[in-house]
Amino acid sequence: MRYKLLMITMVVLMGAVHCAQAQKIKLDKVTKDELELKVYAEDSTAAAIYLDKVRETYFDYKTSSGFLIINEFKERIKILSKEGLDYATKKILNYKNDSDKELVDDIEGVTYNLVDGKIEEIELKKDGIFENERSEHWDETSITMPAVQVGSIVEWSYTTISPFYKIDDLILQEDLPIVEYYAKIRTPGMFTFRRLKKGYFDITPKESIVDGGVNFENAYGQSNYASYKELVAEYTQNDVPALKEEVFLINPDNYRRSIVYELISTEFTEGNKKEYATTWEEVAKTIFKQREFGGQMSPSLSLKKVAARMVADHKTQAEKIEAALAYVKSKIKWNGNYGKYTDDGIDDALKRGSGDVAEINLLLTVLLRECGVQANPVLIGTKQHGIPSFPTLEGYNYVVVGVRDGLKTILLDATDKFSAPNILPTRVYNWYGRMVNKEGVSQEIDLYETISPQKDRYVMADLNEDGSINGVLKQRYKSLEAFELRHKVxxxxxxxxxxxxxxxxxxxxxxxxKLEGIEELSAPITESLEFKINQGVDQIPGQIYLNPLLFFTMGDNPFKSDVRISPVEFNYPFFHNTNVTLKLPEGYEVQQLPEPIKIALPGELGSFVYSITHMGQTLQVMTKFNLTGTFVPYDYYQSLKEFFNRRVAKETEKVILQKSI
Structure with a gap:
């Protein structure tokens, strides 16, 4: 959420005042060599590249709106292939809240083509600029460049003007390689920002302190000047690689090279310092005070009546929780919108029969409290939203319900019809949440503490002499494994x-x-089936080569890259247990059997166990794969890759059967 800059009330800034303006950003002229470029040497697969990505941010002041944040951008992109033509369109999102909104101004653009050895320039016209409303809080300005073809260079510049307390993140890494990146951020001394680095890279800005100031007219029409110091930070990066999609990476944006500016405090007059959320506790208190959050905690008369009936019909806390969860699910359908704040409020959502995440789960919180259950909202940043690495109001985009149960917390989410106590949609499992009580006091909650996803697999099968296999499979799905199966079925x-x-x-x-237990949302699901494989082994005269894990073999390592610059993320911790009992055909004996192994991931993140035995004509194989952590740091990647190499090698190892003479 962005916050409007407060009007400056001190006397020295009462007139029509403007900070010193930045000079227009200029780039070097486009060259024939750049237009003739066919392949980028640093990344031959690149469909396009940023030749230049430049930005300057500074503050302005207007009597009618207070301080404004001005961003000037200039970008130049070289199109290298047909796939790169999509990058000739620029989309700019502008935030709005009530009557306040960000604006885009001073849009200019040029397409450069090489025609008969000469550089041709085609300017952007007004018909290439489009504006539309994306949602209640976002507008979009779209720039579509003219006469673009493979080989073109497109260049655009624009200015954004924001009345909100948010310096947009410096994005130093895009989906395309960047040849040269430069940004200058100028912040007046009365504003104090925390700067944090996202992603895995090193950068040290060039910093300086310069004189700044404003001219203004006082109440008597006299011209005056107020001076202040300005912190200037300049960031430069060259040959920045593109952000690549990688397996087991939920949201690449979490690791995109970026610099984040977070406002800590303002001090417009000496000794009159205002501090903003600097700890997670302060963030939670600030959110709770909002009318769209804590202001929703008073039940309506109709909701009180619903609660009274539930209390009369259900005596235990567990029964009340189940009843309240079922009631909210039946009355309000999730409209797909995320957010920690309600749009229209819980009462309107209940009347309408649909609502966003906050409306649904804050309603559940209120209903549980009326039933005498100690329920509180829990703030969460979803997997796709990202990992909040420092205290910020924007770190949370979702809210669920927490009920204290002894030393543990029962978590609830009524947005999904298959959710149950401590079985939530997988989108919310992202390390930690923060539970906020009635007074706005908060505590950190481990979201993984109460889940234990598990899959137990049992196979009883017969291997026939002709190579066919028939048998029975039984699987037991628990917790989130069962939740995902319910959705699939x-x-x-x-x-x-x-x-x-x-x-x-x-x-x-x-x-x-057959599927048993599928209707009881808190219970495991048991799946049973019979199967037949027409040819399940390799055969040569007198010998059979058998993979004893049958269809539960991991035949390929998902981690193929030699290097990785981002961590590995699994959806949730889990335990998979596999047992296969195989009856061998008469007249065959075991000639070669794989050796058992036990291997572990570094940092106690997981383990894999494989064992195999045979007695008479019966072969038994067992594997256990336990993943205790969901986040594997990128510097553990080689160990992780080797772990899976060894697992694949073991699971694909054959049992050799020899026909008796």
Whole structure:
């Protein structure tokens, strides 16, 4: 959330005042060599590249609106392939809140083409600029450059003007490589910002203190000048690689090279210092004070009546929680909107029958409190929103409900019809949340503390002499594993699901598939089915080469890159237990058996165990894969890759059966 800059009330700034303006950003002239460039040497796969990405940010002041933040941008992009043509369009998002909004001004653009050995310039016209409303709080300005083709260079410049307390993040890494990046940020001495680095890179800004000031007219029409010091920080980076998509990376933006400016305090007159949220406790208190959050905690008369009936019908806390959760799910459908603040309020959402995350889960909080349950909202930053690495009002974009139960917390989310106590949509499991009580006091909550996702798999099968395999599979899904299965089954018929299971398992036939416990949302699901594999082994005369894990073999390492510059993120911790019992065909004996192994990830993040035994004509194999952490630092990548290499090698190792003479 962005906050409007407060009007300056001190006498020296009562007139029409303006800070010193930045000079127009200028770039070197486009050259023929740049237009003739076919491939970027640093990244031959790049569809386009930023030749230049330049920005200057400074403060202005107007009597009618107070301080404004001005951003001047100039960017130049070289189109290298047909896929790169998409980058000839620039989209600029502008935030708005009530009557205050950000503006885009002074848009200019040029497309450069090489025609018969000469540089041709085509200027951007007004018909290439579009404005539209994206949502209640966001407008979009779109720039579409003219006469663009493979080989073109496009260049645009624009200015944004914001009345809000937010310096936009400095984005030093894009989805395209950047040849040269430069930014200058000028902040007046009465503003104090915290600067933090996101992503894995090193940068030290060039800093200086310069004189700044404003001219103004006082109440008597006299011209005066107020001076102050200005902190100037200049950031330079060259040959910045593109941000690449990588496996097991939920949100690459979390690790995009960026500099974040967070306002700590303002001091417009000596001794009159105002501090902003500098700790998570202060952030939580600030959020709780908002009418769209803490102001929603008073129940309506109709909700009190609902609570009274629940108390009469349900005696234990567990029963009241189940009843309240079911009631809210049945009355309000989630409209897909995130946010920690309500749009229209919980009462309107209840009447309408639909609402955003905050309206649904704050309503659940209020209802539980009326039932005598100690319930409080829990602020969360979802996986896609990112990992809040420092105290900030923008760190949270979601709210669930927390109920204290002894030393633990029961978490609830009524936005999903398959959720249950301590079984929430996977989007919310992102390290820690912050529970806020009625007084605005908060405490950190470990979101993984009460979940234990587990999948137990049992196979009983017969291997026939002709190489076919038939048997029974039973699987037990617990916690989030069951939650995800409920969603999958809900979207299709049992017949379709049965067909998909045959494909998933890589078998020729699945029959008699049954699912038990699917209706009881807090319970595990047990799946049972019969399967047939027409040819499940490799054979040569007198020998059979068998993979004893059958369709539960990990045959390929998902981590293929030699290097990785971002961490590895799994959705949630889990435990997978696999047991296969295989009856061997008569007349065959085991000639070679894999050795058992036990391997571990560094930092106690996980482990893998493999063991195999045989007795008579029965072969038994067991694996246990336990992932205790969801975040693997990038400097553990080589160890992680080797862990999976060893796991794949072991799981693909064959049992050799020899026919008896």
């Amino acid at each position: 809900d979207e299709e018929s049992l017949e379709t699901y049965t067909q998909e299971r045959a494909v998933d398992l890589g078998v020729d036939e699945v029959t008699n598939l």
